[in-house]
Amino acid sequence: MFAASLTRLRYLSLAFTNLRRHRLRALIGVAGIAFGVAAMLAILAVVHGAIGMFERILNTDSDYLVFERKVSDLFFSSVTPAQLAAVRARPEVAEAHAMLFGIVSADGHPVITCFGLEPSDPRLRRAQWRAGSADDFGVRPGEVFLGTRAAEFLEARPGDKVEIGRGEFVVGGIFRTENGFEDGGVFMALPDAQAFFHRENIASIVAVKLRERGLGPQFKAALEAEQPGVMALENREFSQNYNSFKILHVTAWAVGLCAFVLGGLGVANTMLLSVFGRIRELAVLRVCGFSARQVGALVMAESAALAALGLVAGLALGAAVLALLARLPDLQGYLSARLTPGVLVGIVATAFLTALGGALYPAWYAARIQPAEALRYE
Amino acid sequence: MNNPERTSSRRGEIVAEATDIWKSYDGGRVEVLRGASVRVREGELVALWGASGSGKSTLLHLLGGLDTPDRGTLRVCGLDPRGERERLTLRRHLLGYVFQLHNLVPDLTVEENIRLPALALGASAKAMAARVRELAERVGLGHRLAHRVQDLSGGERQRAAICRALMNSPRVILADEPTGSLDEQTGETVFALLRELARSQKAAVVLCTHERRYAEACDQLLRMRAGRVEETR
Numbered sequence A: 001m002f003a004a005s006l007t008r009l010r011y012l013s014l015a016f017t018n019l020r021r022h023r024l025r026a027l028i029g030v031a032g033i034a035f036g037v038a039a040m041l042a043i044l045a046v047v048h049g050a051i052g053m054f055e056r057i058l059n060t061d062s063d064y065l066v067f068e069r070k071v072s073d074l075f076f077s078s079v080t081p082a083q084l085a086a087v088r089a090r091p092e093v094a095e096a097h098a099m100l101f102g103i104v105s106a107d108g109h110p111v112i113t114c115f116g117l118e119p120s121d122p123r124l125r126r127a128q129w130r131a132g133s134a135d136d137f138g139v140r141p142g143e144v145f146l147g148t149r150a151a152e153f154l155e156a157r158p159g160d161k162v163e164i165g166r167g168e169f170v171v172g173g174i175f176r177t178e179n180g181f182e183d184g185g186v187f188m189a190l191p192d193a194q195a196f197f198h199r200e201n202i203a204s205i206v207a208v209k210l211r212e213r214g215l216g217p218q219f220k221a222a223l224e225a226e227q228p229g230v231m232a233l234e235n236r237e238f239s240q241n242y243n244s245f246k247i248l249h250v251t252a253w254a255v256g257l258c259a260f261v262l263g264g265l266g267v268a269n270t271m272l273l274s275v276f277g278r279i280r281e282l283a284v285l286r287v288c289g290f291s292a293r294q295v296g297a298l299v300m301a302e303s304a305a306l307a308a309l310g311l312v313a314g315l316a317l318g319a320a321v322l323a324l325l326a327r328l329p330d331l332q333g334y335l336s337a338r339l340t341p342g343v344l345v346g347i348v349a350t351a352f353l354t355a356l357g358g359a360l361y362p363a364w365y366a367a368r369i370q371p372a373e374a375l376r377y378e
Numbered sequence B: 001m002n003n004p005e006r007t008s009s010r011r012g013e014i015v016a017e018a019t020d021i022w023k024s025y026d027g028g029r030v031e032v033l034r035g036a037s038v039r040v041r042e043g044e045l046v047a048l049w050g051a052s053g054s055g056k057s058t059l060l061h062l063l064g065g066l067d068t069p070d071r072g073t074l075r076v077c078g079l080d081p082r083g084e085r086e087r088l089t090l091r092r093h094l095l096g097y098v099f100q101l102h103n104l105v106p107d108l109t110v111e112e113n114i115r116l117p118a119l120a121l122g123a124s125a126k127a128m129a130a131r132v133r134e135l136a137e138r139v140g141l142g143h144r145l146a147h148r149v150q151d152l153s154g155g156e157r158q159r160a161a162i163c164r165a166l167m168n169s170p171r172v173i174l175a176d177e178p179t180g181s182l183d184e185q186t187g188e189t190v191f192a193l194l195r196e197l198a199r200s201q202k203a204a205v206v207l208c209t210h211e212r213r214y215a216e217a218c219d220q221l222l223r224m225r226a227g228r229v230e231e232t233r
């Protein structure tokens, strides 16, 4: 049964003849798809990488995140001391760590992520300490701890004085982490950060570890009832609901799709030229016993072949671009491209859908060619 | 170019028949056929002979289901070539076409071109190789199978086109001025090959021509004039 239907598709081999015949034209169609694929791959990988990195900042060893209800961005979230105390008082909670995020700048480095942390924060123990140790953190006021990348571009060593924003700090230690935001960022004791950003006693979020995972819903309901100004979200829920992630995500797909639409137009153009250039030939195929459907399918197959070639070329090109971006010194650490199977499937599907969409009209046109008309002018 | 065997074929099953066919173009302004009728028996060689513009190609196209008449009845191998499904069946299994221009597909080899009608049915190259070779050898193209169409002379191309028309063993070949773009000598060779090959494959031939000598060499000579077919013999 299956073999029989494959046999019936043997005629599609003619599609390749036509691609071989017009190499330059085929190449243009392939290039259109390839650039779309490469653009989509690069953008999505970078955005997903960035989102993933950001998620990992928040999710270190925690089950729930507590933050101000209805804020659009975590940088604007304010959790008050009373709210923090309420979180800590919940019986479901094993550990709770308050954090304050801020952006600071230094000469030539406009964006340095600043983390105000409590000395008990798990990320301090997780980091590899190049100088100093987690035990030094928060002991002496006015000290900052630098990620290795931040230390590099600030040209700072332990004990040096560094200017960050309008403040001057002493480097208390240097650590290395896998996370680009952290490794290119600054850790300071929570009270120092609160003073620096003029947000006395305020935290951006509280990362909560529960005694048992199963206690989550109970914790959430009780806390939100008690403190209507905050909300608690499970880490996964948080990623799905956080607006900034959503915006990044949608933007990435939108930009990628635009690139594809252009690729699709390229294919449509290629296929139209291909059909118009051989009206007579397609008429001959009809006379030789090809059905209208077969002629249309031939055009679609040609387009699908373009898509397949474009996909291979585009994935290679995208991978090359990502490799190149990863080597750019300015992006080091921030760019951890992440390719999920879902993204790959999405790209493959989009490539074929645009190519086939672009071939719809040419195929329809080809299928309608009337042999008598086309062959009359000899 | 006399044909000693032609008297034998006045009997036999009718494979194609057009009765009282009317056809006009441009909304009736160009009346091409006005009650034309033909009858073709199996294995027979029929000439449609007439001046340029007399409607030979038009009638041939109607028989082959490439166009639709305004009026009249058509019957080809028991099917009405007006229906889309019937047309496909006719083109795939029962009819072969040869045109004035070879209409081979450029960039394909001679072999691939001859195989096209079988490819439409899903036959593999391997399964068809023997059949393609047999046909090609009969028209003297056995050594050119792997050549691309572009490398062939006009006569050779037309011979390849004849092979292609016969690929699926049709019962009727519709040939529209197959010698029209060839020089005299080549034209005669091609005509002779068409006649011989069709005979050996037991296919009837309807041949449009404005050249009397080819028409005379057929079993039946039908003259087209004023949109009608006159039987001259």
Ligand SMILES: Nc1ncnc2c1ncn2[C@@H]1O[C@H](COP(=O)(O)OP(=O)(O)OP(=O)(O)O)[C@@H](O)[C@H]1O
Binding pocket: B025, B026, B030, B032, B050, B051, B052, B053, B054, B055, B056, B057, B058, B059, B210
């Ligand atoms: N699709 C069409 N639209 C308009 N006029 C047409 C069409 N097809 C044929 N004709 C006209 O019908 C007439 C007969 O054409 P046809 O091609 O059948 O003649 P013919 O006998 O084959 O001529 P020739 O020997 O030149 O091939 C011509 O005047 C031609 O212009």
Ligand SMILES: [Mg+2]
Binding pocket: B056, B057, B058, B176, B177, B208
């Ligand atoms: Mg004609």
